[in-house]
Amino acid sequence: GKQITTSDIRKKKEASIPITMMTAYDFPSAKLVEEAGVDMILVGDSLGMVVLGYDSTIPVTMDDMIHHTKAVTRAAKRAFVVTDLPFLSYHGTVEEAVKNAGRLMQEGFAKAVKMEGGRELAQLVTRCVQAGIPVVGHIGLTPQSVHQLGGYKVQGRDLAQAQRLLEDAIALQEAGAFAIVLECVPEEVTGMISQKLDIPIIGIGAGVTCDGQVLVFHDVVGYASQITPKFVKRYAEIGDTIREAVAGYVKEVEERRFPAPEHVFHASEDTIKQLYG
Numbered sequence: 007g008k009q010i011t012t013s014d015i016r017k018k019k020e021a022s023i024p025i026t027m028m029t030a031y032d033f034p035s036a037k038l039v040e041e042a043g044v045d046m047i048l049v050g051d052s053l054g055m056v057v058l059g060y061d062s063t064i065p066v067t068m069d070d071m072i073h074h075t076k077a078v079t080r081a082a083k084r085a086f087v088v089t090d091l092p093f094l095s096y097h098g099t100v101e102e103a104v105k106n107a108g109r110l111m112q113e114g115f116a117k118a119v120k121m122e123g124g125r126e127l128a129q130l131v132t133r134c135v136q137a138g139i140p141v142v143g144h145i146g147l148t149p150q151s152v153h154q155l156g157g158y159k160v161q162g163r164d165l166a167q168a169q170r171l172l173e174d175a176i177a178l179q180e181a182g183a184f185a186i187v188l189e190c191v192p193e194e195v196t197g198m199i200s201q202k203l204d205i206p207i208i209g210i211g212a213g214v215t216c217d218g219q220v221l222v223f224h225d226v227v228g229y230a231s232q233i234t235p236k237f238v239k240r241y242a243e244i245g246d247t248i249r250e251a252v253a254g255y256v257k258e259v260e261e262r263r264f265p266a267p268e269h270v271f272h273a274s275e276d277t278i279k280q281l282y283g
């Protein structure tokens with residue numbers, strides 16, 4: 007079908023149709039996620055945790071993000087692909103940050119970039135948008151700041167924090183962001199922010215009162231993801247299926263039951279005679 011655009015995404019909010027987003031990190035995951043019908047694919051820096059095995063997103067580099075974005079965009083023909091700017095890639099000069107955002111599009115073929123933060127990013131968001139780079143904001147629990155936040159925990163629980171989140175969301179919208187990911191926030195706060203903003207609010211651990219949802223692929227399909235936060239729903243246990251398949255292979259190889267006759271090539275009668283005399 008036709009490629010999904012930022013205006014399609016915005017129209018979904020106007021029509022109160024939920025927006026669907028999921029992460030993917032490589033060709034097969036992107037292919038399956040797209041075939042399942044998501045609107046948006048996020049090449050999240052969560053790849054550091056679920057694909058590369060780090061215990062936070064902090065070690066993820068620009069080169070990691072470009073490498074994985076290339077694989078995803080080779081598979082995604084219809085879904086709108088957004089890629090995360092990794093830790094520290096947008097905290098130097100605005101010029102450096104715009105350049106890094108541009109690399110995700112020019113080298114990775116992403117259609118937009120996502121960055122963690124609120125009002126402090128307003129100038130950068132505007133500069134990206136001026137350069138033709140669509141921007142998704144990300145507020146609430148921002149995993150790149152995990153050591154500052156003191157862990158992966160719910161944000162915006164008290165009134166002052168909730169108001170701060172709203173102000174950050176408004177600042178991002180005014181700066182030109184076309185959507186905002188809101189992570190790990192009480193549902194009532196999500197509802198208030200979603201109602202006040204014109205751009206779509208895509209929640210993760212933020213309840214049902216927003217314009218769309220995003221989850222991490224490995225969490226949703228149960229693909230060896232280490233921790234399952236409260237807000238995750240596992241729709242499959244694909245890790246069990248994979249482990250059983252590989253264990254079956256190991257057993258059959260050890261018992262010489264694999265390969266079976268149907269998996270084997272044969273030389274001609276003539277060659278066989280000469281080989282074996």
Ligand code: KIV
Nearest residue numbers: 029050051052187220
């Ligand atoms: O990196 C990621 O997967 C994300 C989502 C959880 C929003 O940023």
Ligand code: NA
Nearest residue numbers: 050051052090
């Ligand atoms: Na991320």
